Amino acid sequence: MSTAISYQQACLNRASHATSPLRADDLSRAALLAQYHPDHAADASTLLQIGSSRGQPCHPRLAELLQSNALIDGFDLAGAEQRSTDVLVLGGGGAGAAAALTAARGGATVMLASKLRLGDSNTVMAEGGIQAALAASDSPQQHFDDAMRGGHNCADPQLLAQLASDAAGVIRWLIELGMHFDLSDASSDGGKLRYKQAGGCSQPRILSYRDYTGLEMMRVLRETVELEPGIQLLNRCPVVELLSHEDGSCAGAVLYDLEYQRFIVVSARQTILATGGCGRLHLQGFPTSNHYGATADGLVLAYRLGAQLRDMDAFQYHPTGVAWPQRLRGGLISEAARSAGAMLLNGLGERFVDELAPRDVVTAAMLRECAAGRGIERDGQLGVLLDLRRLCGPDQPALASQLPALQHLADKCGIDPTREPMLVYPTLHYQNGGVVIDSQGQSSVPGLLCAGEITGGIHGRNRLMGNALLDILAFGRRAGRQAARLAQAARNKSSLPPLRGGIEHVYRWQRQLALAGLDASQQAPLLYPGQARLTLHRPASARA
Amino acid sequence: MSETICISIDGKVMAAQPGDSILQTRLHGPDAVTANIGCMGQGVCGSCRCLVRKAGERETVSRLACETVVEDGMQVSFIDYYQPDHVHRYRPHDLRDGWQALPQLQQTFPETAHCRHCGGCDRACPRGIPVQQGIALASRGELPAAAALFDACIMCNLCTLACPENIRPNHVGLYLRRAQAIQNLRPGDLLRRLDQQARGQLSIDTTAHLARSES
Structure with a gap:
């Protein structure tokens, strides 16, 4: 691990700024992504060797699974x-x-x-919310854009046009x-839904039910x-x-x-x-x-x-995964927190990115801070600070009523969000392709x-x-x-039941594996992620 | 931290790291975990429900394994999911008429009136919901108040399991909450947008972004 600033020191640095300044950035978004986003790491891509997308880039671990043998015969x-x-x-x-x-x-x-x-x-x-362009100032076109x-x-x-129109x-x-949504104004016009701001959006468009x-x-x-x-x-x-x-x-x-x-x-x-x-x-x-x-x-x-x-x-690496305590590592802090004003700070107490930039940009910026030694270390866990002070001001409703799930998470972390910042690090969140x-x-x-x-x-x-x-x-x-x-x-x-199929495609696939010299002893799907693999019980082979 | 402690999960003694959750300890075991697991710590799926007894204590409490930190000598027993024998089916459109709310509730969940006030549901709830009060309010016809109490319910079904009268309180709560939205939620902004789209307005130009990215 590269050098980092201790959590105690980072909290002191944070306290020295009344309002944390946003550092002017010397790197374009494109350069930031190219240098720091995990997708662009040297070992994050390989080419598929067999199958209908042969020759296309794919993450190596996923390629292993995609180019593997069947679980059954x-x-x-x-x-x-x-x-x-x-x-x-x-x-x-x-x-x-x-x-x-x-x-x-x-x-x-x-x-x-x-x-x-x-x-x-x-x-x-997935607690943050769902996009729908309903505001008078908004439109499916803007959602699409x-x-x-x-x-x-x-x-x-x-x-994408269908997504926005639907x-x-x-x-x-x-x-x-029977699903509920938060209203911003329950008294008029049968109510108007509440819109939250999402990263990368031109205007507030997230509908939600609490957090x-x-x-x-x-x-x-x-x-x-x-x-x-x-x-x-x-x-x-x-x-x-x-x-x-x-x-x-x-x-x-x-x-x-x-x-x-x-x-x-x-x-x-x-x-x-x-x-x-x-x-x-x-x-x-x-x-x-x-x-x-x-x-x-x-x-x-x-x-x-x-x-x-x-x-x-x-792939999408969500910026705000829990980094400390270790037990909850990777767990998600919804973007709703940043939408409501939570700030990201490095170990020097500086803001280093617009918190509501698109997720890949925020993640790359966080990884850059950590790589540059401006990350924060707590009990061996590395991250940056998620500062919730703006959500906990005297003019704000209590966090427990604003964002109850976030309060619940802070409780589990043993953190009082009115006084202490949370330690966060990007967490693998979403498969963009498919x-x-x-x-x-x-x-x-x-x-x-x-x-x-x-x-x-x-x-x-x-x-x-x-x-x-x-x-x-x-x-x-x-x-x-x-x-x-x-x-x-x-x-x-035909009113008859659907015709029975077989696994002829598996045999064809096995021939392709052999021709490409790929390891046919690797089996997938994984089904369960732990170290222990499930054994499929086979009465036929047990009898043999 | 090199110190290890021991806990018993479904009768098997396992070494555990202090600070880990019960669920993490179970995942380090020799068997593939295929049930009673879900969101892995967020505490929203209700899958990892279990009974926990701490060393030296007589009382057994129901907990979510992903949110409970291990302690030496803890005994844990995971609770499987079963489909209940009698489920009264209803469909969302059955709930549209709010004037029928009370008789419909009685018809769909007739057991609601049989509450013995044993408090088993309250003790079982890992979210601290006053379940029994919710059922009492529902059977008195105070439906919005009853519905509100179940707002943070994660549908772990522990109250259903605990109820000797088969009331299925969490399902009653969800039923009431759904009925509320189905009957009352008509946001003006949504109505306007649906109307505009029904008239064929607001179609999307899928090439506009190309012109912009070139300029």
Whole structure:
């Protein structure tokens, strides 16, 4: 570790400034990102050697998983329980729930399989809010422009335009399901929603519910899914492989039922992957704010089946992860804190970046401070200070009522935010790239749709605050609607259950691995991130 | 810190680092953790619910493993999730008519009136919500006040598990909160924007940014 300033000294330096000055910057944003953002590190990118995105850049750790062997073989399917459905949704976060609900409302029979439990996802942890351009001074066009700029002009314009246009309808849908949003003025005009400022946005556009928007959203979505008669819910059933027809289209998936320790083969007319991102891979050695299940499972399976990917070397490191105490390292302090006025200070007590610049810029600026020896060290943990004094002034409502989740976190850290700053360090937060989709969530593989963090293109190479919660619902609903429509069309052709698929694509993949000289003993998806790997129980091999 | 302590998780004794949470200790164990785990410390998913008994104490308390720091001699038992036998289904559009709120609540959660005031739900709640009071208010028809009490609920279902009358208090709370939003939340700015878009206004020019980045 490079040199750093002690926490005690940094607190003294902070106290010496009545109002901390913002240091004039000598580095352009482009240069700052190129020198300090983790995506630009020398060891952060390699080229994919096989598959439909061969030759494209990808993070090396992710490339290892993408170019690996399957967990199962043909004989695993022999004794497996067979089921069928119109639409199979894989993943129990916000995108999966939205897709399942919309498909069910569209008249399809739906099966939703979740690795952990419905709702155990990044959605429930995404507390900052959701973007929707509702102000009279705002418009979907401005929303589009901000996100396009924030993503370095790399977003797919069509997808991004849909994201911005869908926003108002998404908020209405959420309210119809029973989700609350904060009002700024409850007395007039049926109330006007409260807008918060997000980093990189031209005006306040974040709608939220306190500082636990994702919790409020997910508890409503979970309850709705659980009570929806058209959805069959399979908790603790991770997907271990997709199924294919002879023409290469998706035929459903193979699940592993943890409770009964056996495989389930689900034949589906349409399959929707909503398995999220890959924060638990701890890319570039960073801590992560992500949920336990974020291990890139769906990405690996989609790629093996032939889906195209994009921007697999672009990740978001959220600026304000907890750095101390070590026990809570990587946990997220919502951008809502900076939106409400929290400042970032280096060890000299200086502000070194506009706290509401886009996330990649703020993160790069923080890493620069740490690299230059102006970071702060506390009990062996390195970071910069998050100063909450502006939120705790005498004219402010108590932090516990303003931002209850932040107060709760400060309590867990043993920090009194009115007196002490928190120590923060960037934390791996979001996968900007993913599976290439069209406007209805359709991947390049027929029969396979994707929604949520697993997809790429919507946010370009950097996402703005509040656009993930919007993305999962806007595109979750689109994918669900499209899947129901296509399943209906297939049912109109034949009323028989969907045809059974196989894993011919796995054998093709194994040949490619061998031809490219890649290690076929590496298996993926990971399913669970700990050191201990899950052993899949195999009655067939046990009998042999 | 080289000092290690021991705790027992689901009957297995494990070495733990002081300062770690119960959940972190469990992750260092020999088995892949596939359940009762979620947000890993944020305390919002309710997955890692467990019963905890400290060394030398008789009382067992319910806690979230991700938020509870280990102590030497602690005994921990994780609580699995089960789908309850009887769930009264309702759909969001059933809640639209606020005039029917009370009879609908009684129909959907008939057990709400059976509260024995045993306080088990209050003791079980890791968020400190006065659950029993919420149920009492609900059964008296003071629905907004009841709903407000469940504002910070993380749906860990510990109160549901604790209730001898199968009231499912957290689901009652969520039902009331949802009904409130469904019936009352009609923000003027949202209505205006939806109306504009329904008229075909405010479409997006997807090429405007190209012109700007060139200039």
